[in-house]
Amino acid sequence: MALRPIQLVGSLQIDEHMGYQRLAWRLQRVGWAVMGLLLAAAIAGAFGSGPLGHASTGAETSALRVEYARFGRLQAPQELVLNVKPTPEQAKAGKVTLWVSRPYADQLQIETIVPTPDVSRGGPDRIEFDVSLTPDSAGRSIAVTLYVQHQYPGMHTTRAGVADGPTVEWWEFVYP
Amino acid sequence: MNTFLRVAVIYLVLMILFRVIGKRSLASITTFDFVVLLIISETTQQAMIGNDFSVTNALIAILTLLVLELLLSWLKAKSPLIDRWMDSVPVIIVQDGKTLDDRMGRARVDLDDVLMAARMSHGLERLDQIKFAVLERSGEISIIPKDDQK
Numbered sequence: 001m002a003l004r005p006i007q008l009v010g011s012l013q014i015d016e017h018m019g020y021q022r023l024a025w026r027l028q029r030v031g032w033a034v035m036g037l038l039l040a041a042a043i044a045g046a047f048g049s050g051p052l053g054h055a056s057t058g059a060e061t062s063a064l065r066v067e068y069a070r071f072g073r074l075q076a077p078q079e080l081v082l083n084v085k086p087t088p089e090q091a092k093a094g095k096v097t098l099w100v101s102r103p104y105a106d107q108l109q110i111e112t113i114v115p116t117p118d119v120s121r122g123g124p125d126r127i128e129f130d131v132s133l134t135p136d137s138a139g140r141s142i143a144v145t146l147y148v149q150h151q152y153p154g155m156h157t158t159r160a161g162v163a164d165g166p167t168v169e170w171w172e173f174v175y176p
Numbered sequence: 177m178n179t180f181l182r183v184a185v186i187y188l189v190l191m192i193l194f195r196v197i198g199k200r201s202l203a204s205i206t207t208f209d210f211v212v213l214l215i216i217s218e219t220t221q222q223a224m225i226g227n228d229f230s231v232t233n234a235l236i237a238i239l240t241l242l243v244l245e246l247l248l249s250w251l252k253a254k255s256p257l258i259d260r261w262m263d264s265v266p267v268i269i270v271q272d273g274k275t276l277d278d279r280m281g282r283a284r285v286d287l288d289d290v291l292m293a294a295r296m297s298h299g300l301e302r303l304d305q306i307k308f309a310v311l312e313r314s315g316e317i318s319i320i321p322k323d324d325q326k
Contacts, residue, residue: 009268012308012320017265024264025282031196075227 047175048073057168060141063087064166072150072174077111080146084162091138097163098144099126104158111147128163150174179233183224183240190220191262199264199315200284263313270309273322283311293317 006015045053048071056067067081082098090096095118105127117129131144150156153176161167194202202209224237252259269280270290280286290309294300298321308320 010271010308012268014266014268014310016268017260020260021265021267028196028198035196
């Protein structure tokens with residue numbers, strides 16, 4: 001391969017290329033702006049924690065309200081809170097049955113659930129678990145927290161609910 | 177596959193980021209710049225190998241990096257255009273003892289940097305003793321003294 005000839009500037013033989021250089025400087029300024037915007041988006045929560053990243057379904061008064069991270073990250077610890085308001089019957093029976101739909105539940109690694117469920121059951125389209133209640137829990141919001149880690153990136157649409165009760169649906173996006 | 181993708185993505189993103197911040201930013205290595213570079217490499221390492229600490233995974237990651245380097249150097253030799261975009265070009269910033277202010281401003285080089293390079297490389301005392309100062313592709317400044325100063 002023949003070597004490229006290199007121009008002279010005055011007495012200096014140099015591969016100067018001001019047309020390219022000016023374009024590169026301009027693009028560099030654009031790049032700085034993009035970096036700033038990305039950082040601002042990250043602070044706002046577009047890539048995980050932050051005001052944009054925290055979301056919940058339904059109103060405070062609803063019988064089931066799920067708090068979740070709208071933007072998750074692969075294999076990062078994350079919380080999913082099911083706020084359930086037990087009916088008087090459920091409080092009297094001392095337990096409530098919650099469920100999370102598949103395949104979402106299979107794509108998560110569930111580290112722990114607090115309070116620890118007494119029993120969990122696998123069904124074809126959901127995973128159910130029974131949580132014991134104190135007698136005074138009727139009509140009050142009881143938080144059941146799932147500490148989870150996403151194992152698959154991408155968009156996940158899912159549902160959760162209370163057996164014989166309300167169902168909620170939401171989406172999460174998991175960054176790789 | 178997983179390791180290859182991780183390493184390739186990180187390689188590409190780092191290449192773009194370091195081109196965007198400019199060659200002057202981390203070129204004059206002060207102690208603090210060095211610390212920042214170390215922190216960046218530490219942060220990157222996690223993303224490249226994940227939770228897999230096996231020797232095989234490390235070898236795949238290293239192999240990927242080296243092959244990408246090889247590929248890039250081959251592309252650069254083939255195409256002057258790619259060469260320019262990857263490594264930029266040298267820019268003359270002082271000519272016959274006069275600073276080219278527009279270029280210096282855009283490249284974020286000030287007179288102090290030029291004079292420091294002149295002192296360190298040739299023991300020059302003043303700007304008017306410099307024939308050419310060039311901001312090289314590496315981000316360093318090279319100085320050519322005027323003929324009567326040699």
